[in-house]
Amino acid sequence: MKITDIEAIYLRLPQVTTACDGTQDTLLVRVHTDAGLVGYGEVDSCPLVAKAVIEAPLSHQICCGLRDLLKGEDPLAIEALHKKMYEGTIYFGRRGAVRHAMAGVDVALWDLKGKALGQPVYKLLGGPFQKSFKAYASVLFEDTPRATGDLARKLVGEGFRAVKFGWGPMGKDEATDVALVREARKGLGEEADLMVDAGLVYDARTAIRRARQYADFNIFWLEEPLPPDDLDGYRRLSDAVDVRIAAGEQEADVADFERLMDVGGIDVVQPDPARCGISGMFAIGRAAARRNRVVANHTFKSGVSIAASLHVLAALPNAVRFEYCMADSPLRHDLTRQKFPLVDGYVSVPEEPGLGVEVDEAVIEKYRQ
Numbered sequence: 001m002k003i004t005d006i007e008a009i010y011l012r013l014p015q016v017t018t019a020c021d022g023t024q025d026t027l028l029v030r031v032h033t034d035a036g037l038v039g040y041g042e043v044d045s046c047p048l049v050a051k052a053v054i055e056a057p058l059s060h061q062i063c064c065g066l067r068d069l070l071k072g073e074d075p076l077a078i079e080a081l082h083k084k085m086y087e088g089t090i091y092f093g094r095r096g097a098v099r100h101a102m103a104g105v106d107v108a109l110w111d112l113k114g115k116a117l118g119q120p121v122y123k124l125l126g127g128p129f130q131k132s133f134k135a136y137a138s139v140l141f142e143d144t145p146r147a148t149g150d151l152a153r154k155l156v157g158e159g160f161r162a163v164k165f166g167w168g169p170m171g172k173d174e175a176t177d178v179a180l181v182r183e184a185r186k187g188l189g190e191e192a193d194l195m196v197d198a199g200l201v202y203d204a205r206t207a208i209r210r211a212r213q214y215a216d217f218n219i220f221w222l223e224e225p226l227p228p229d230d231l232d233g234y235r236r237l238s239d240a241v242d243v244r245i246a247a248g249e250q251e252a253d254v255a256d257f258e259r260l261m262d263v264g265g266i267d268v269v270q271p272d273p274a275r276c277g278i279s280g281m282f283a284i285g286r287a288a289a290r291r292n293r294v295v296a297n298h299t300f301k302s303g304v305s306i307a308a309s310l311h312v313l314a315a316l317p318n319a320v321r322f323e324y325c326m327a328d329s330p331l332r333h334d335l336t337r338q339k340f341p342l343v344d345g346y347v348s349v350p351e352e353p354g355l356g357v358e359v360d361e362a363v364i365e366k367y368r369q
Contacts, residue, residue, distance in 0.1 A: 001033050001034065001035040001037070001074065001075060001076065001116065002033060002034050002072050002073065002074065002075075003031060003032070003033055003070050003071055003072065003073050003074075003075050004032045004033060004034050004071065005031075005032040005067070005071070006029065006030070006031050006032070006054060006066060006067040006070060006071075006105065006108075007028075007029065007030040007031075007032070008027055008028075008029060008043075008050070008051040008054040008055055008067075008101075008104075009027070009028040009029070009030060009364060009368060010025070010027055010047050010048060010051055010368070010369045011025060011026050011027075011028060011047075011331055011335075011363075011364065011367040011368060011369070012024070012025040012047075012367060012369050013025065013329065013330070013331065013367065019140070020140065020166075020167045020199070021140075021300070021327050021329070022044055022300040022301055022327075023300060023301060023302070023325065023327040023329035023331050023332040024329060024331070025047050025331070026042060026043070026044075026047060026301055026302055026331055026335075027042065027043040027045070027047040027050050027051055027101075027104060028040065028041075028042055028104075028302075028304070028335075028359070028364065029041035029042065029043060029054070029104035029105055029107070029108045030108065031070075031075060031105065031108040031109060031112055033075055033112065035116075037112055037115050037116055038112070039075070039107075039108035039109060039110070039111035039112030039113075039115065039354065040107070040108055040111050040304055040355065040357070040359055041103070041104040041105060041106065041107030041108030041109075041111065041274075041304065041308075042104055042107060042273075042274045042301055042302060042304040042305045042308075043100050043101055043103060043104035043274055043275075044100065044272055044274035044275050044300070044301050044305065045096075045097045045100035045101070045274075045275065046097060049097040050097050050100050050101040050104065051101075052065075053065060053066060053089070053093075053097060053098050053101035054066045054067050054101050054104075054105070055067055056068075059091075060091075061088075062087060062088060062089070062090045062091045063088075063089070063091040063092060064088045064089065066085055066088075066089070066101060066102065066105055069084055069085055069088040069089075070084070070085070070105070075109050075112045075113070075116075076109075076112075076113050076116060078106065078109050078110065078113065078279060079279075081105075081109065082102070082106065082279060085102050085105065086102070089102075095252065095253065096252070099252035099253060099275070099276075100252060100274070100275050102277060103252065103273065103274055103275050103276055103277035103280065104274065104277075105277075106277030106278055106279050106280070107273055107274070107277055107278050107304070107305075107308050107355070110124070110278045110279075110308075110311075110354070110355070111354040111355045112354065113354070114353045114354030114355065114356075115353045115354040117353070118353050119353055120311065120349070120350060120351055120352060120353060120354070120356055121278065121308075121311035121312075121354060121355060121356075122310075122311040122312075122314035122315045122349055125278075125282055125311065125312065125314075125315035126315055127311075127314040127315030127316070128314040128315065128349065129314065129315065129316060129317045129319070130313075130314060130319070131314055131348055131349050132343075132346040132347065132348040132349070133310070133313055133319060133321065133322035133346060133347055133348075134161060134162055134193070134320075134321055134322065134345055134346055135160065135162065135321075135322045135323075135324040135342055135345065135346060135347040136160065136162035136163055136164050136193060136195060136321050136322070136323060136324060137155045137158075137160045137162070137163045137164070137324055137326050138164050138166070138300065138323045138324060138325050138326060139151065139155070139163065139164070139165060139166075139326045140165070140166055140167050140168045141165045141166065141167060141168030141169060141170055141180050141184075142168065143168065143169060144169075145176070145179035145180050145182065145183040146183060148165060148180050148183050148184050148187070149183035149184060149186050149187035150187065151187070152165075152183070152184050152185075152186075152187025152188045153187040153188075155188075155326075156187070156188055156189065156192055158342070159342050159344070159345055160192065160324075160342065160345060161191070161192050161193065161345035162192055162193035162194075162195070162220070162321060162345070163184070163188055163192060163193070163194060163195070164194075164195035164196070164197055164223070164323070165180070165181075165184050165194075165195070165196060165197065166196070166197025166198070166199055166223065167197060167199035168180075168199075170198055170199055170201060171198065171199065171201025171202065174209075174210075177210060177213075178210075178213050178214075181194075181196055181213075181214050181217050181219065182217055184196075184217075185217040185218070185219075190218075193220040193321070194217065194218065194219050194220060195219065195220050195221050195223060195246075195321075196214055196219050196221070196222050196223065197223040197224060198210070198222060198223065198224060198225040199224065200224055200225070200226065200227050200228075201225070202225045202226060203226070203230075203233065204226060204230065204232075204233035204234075204236045204237055207222075207225035207226055207233070207237045208236070208237055208240045208241060210222070210225065211225070211237065211240075211241040211243045211245075212241060212243075214243065215241070215242065215243050219243060220244065220321075221243065221244040221245065221246040221267070221268050222243050222244070222245055222246065223245075223246040223247065223268075223270070224246070224247050224249065224250075225237065225245075226247075228247065228250040228251065231259060231260070231263040231264045232263075234247065234260065234263075234264030234265060234266055235263060235264050235265045237265075238264065238265030238266060238267070239265060244267040244268055245265070245266045245267050245268070246266065246267065246268035246269075246270055246296070247260055247264070247266050247268075247269070247270065248260055248266070248269045248270040248271055248284075248298070249270050249271075249272055249275070249298035251271070251275075251276075252275045252276050252280065253276075253280070254280060254283045254284055254287060257269050257271065257284045257287060257288070258287055261287070261288065261291050261293055262291075266293070267293055267294065268293065268294050268295070268296055268320070269284055269285070269288045269293060269294075269295050269296075270295070270296055270297065270298040270323075271284040271285065271295065271297065271298065272297065272298040272299060272305070272309075273297070273299070273305055273308035273309055273312060274299070274301050274304075274305045274308070275298075278308055278311065278312055281297070281308075281309070281312045282312050282315060282316070285312060285313075285315075285316040285318065285319070286316065288318055289316065289317055289318040293318070294318045294319070294320040295313070295316055295318055295319050295320070296319065296320055296321040296322070296323065297309035297312070297313060297322060297323050298323060299323050299325060300323070300325045300327065301325070301331075301332070302331050302332055302335040302336060303332075303335055303336030303338055303339075303340065303357050304335065304336060304355065304357060304359070306325075306336075306340055307336070307338070307340075307349075307350055307355040307356055307357045308355060309322065309323070310322065310340075310347065310348070310349040310350065311349055311350075311355065311356075313349070314349040322347055324340075324342070324347060330363060330366075330367070331363075331367065334360060334363050335359060335360060335363050335364075336357040336358060336359055336360065337357070337358045337359075337360055338350065338356070338357045338358065
C-alpha cells in the first residue's frame with residue numbers, strides 16, 4: 001500500500017469572530033492510498049498556513065511540502081514518515097505551524113493504519129487502560145459572574161460532573177476574577193469538578209495570588225495562567241501553591257512538554273492531537289507518566305480530534321479528564337456522524353477500526369473554501 005495523495009481541506013464558517021473558539025474554521029487532512037483506504041486527520045493552527053505547509057512544492061532537499069515528501073511512501077511506516085517530514089521541512093520548520101501540519105498528517109496515518117489492520121487506534125497504541133473518561137464541559141466565562149453561575153447550573157443539569165470556564169473577562173481586575181470563579185462554584189455545587197483556564201493573562205506574582213484565592217473554591221486545576229515561555233514563572237507558581245497547574249496546549253514537541261514539567265514544574269500536561277499528532281500526544285503522555293504527572297487532552301475542534309484524543313487517552317495509564325468542547329458550531333457537531341454522547345458524565349472511546357469516525361461529505365462541501 002502506497003500514499004497517492006494528501007489533501008488539505010480548509011473549512012470555514014460564514015462568519016468568524018475574534019472569540020477564542022477554534023471551531024469557527026479548521027483544516028481537515030485526507031490521506032489517500034492506492035488500496036482505496038483513506039485516513040482523516042485535523043490541524044489546530046492557522047489553517048491556511050498549515051495548508052501551505054502540506055501543499056508547498058519541492059524547493060530543495062530540506063525544504064519541501066508534506067504532500068510531495070510522502071507521495072509513494074508506505075502509510076503504515078509512521079515513525080519513518082515522521083523522520084522524513086521533519087528532515088524534509090527543517091529549513092522552515094521544527095516548530096509551530098509546520099509541526100501542526102505534521103500532526104494532522106500523523107492523525108490521518110494512524111486512522112489509515114487502524115483501518116488497514118481492522119483495529120481501533122487505542123489497541124495499536126497498547127491500550128486500553130480505561131475506555132471511558134469523565135468529560136468536562138469546556139466553555140468560556142460569561143460576561144458577568146451571575147451569567148457564569150447560571151451557565152454552570154445549566155451544564156450540571158445536562159449531566160456534566162465537571163466544567164471548565166476560561167478566557168472571557170478574566171484578567172481585567174481582581175474582584176471580577178474572584179467573583180467569576182465564586183459564582184461558577186456556586187452554580188456547579190460542591191460535587192462537580194471546576195477547572196479554571198485563565199487564558200495567559202497573569203504574571204507569576206498575580207498568578208500565585210489568584211491560585212490561592214481560587215483554592216477557596218476547590219478548583220481542580222488552574223490552566224495556563226502565564227505565557228507559555230515563562231518557565232521560571234511556572235516554577236515559581238508551582239512551588240508556591242497547592243492548586244494543580246495545567247498547561248501545554250500551545251506546544252507541539254515532546255521536548256517542550258518535558259521542559260514545562262522539569263523546569264516549569266506543572267502538574268497536568270495538555271497535548272492536542274491536532275497540534276502534536278497521535279504519536280506526539282502518546283509520547284508526551286508517557287513522558288508525564290514517567291514523572292508521575294497526569295495528562296488531559298486539549299481539544300477544541302471537530303469529532304476527528306475528539307476521537308483522536310480519546311484513543312490516546314485510552315492507551316495511557318495517567319489520563320485524568322477529557323475536554324468536551326461545547327462550542328455551538330456545525331464544524332464541532334456535524335463534521336463527523338459520531339456525536340460522542342455524554343453518559344453519566346463520561347464519554348467513551350470509539351471501537352471501530354482506525355479513529356472510528358465517518359466524516360460527512362455534505363458538511364465538507366458546505367464549508368469548504
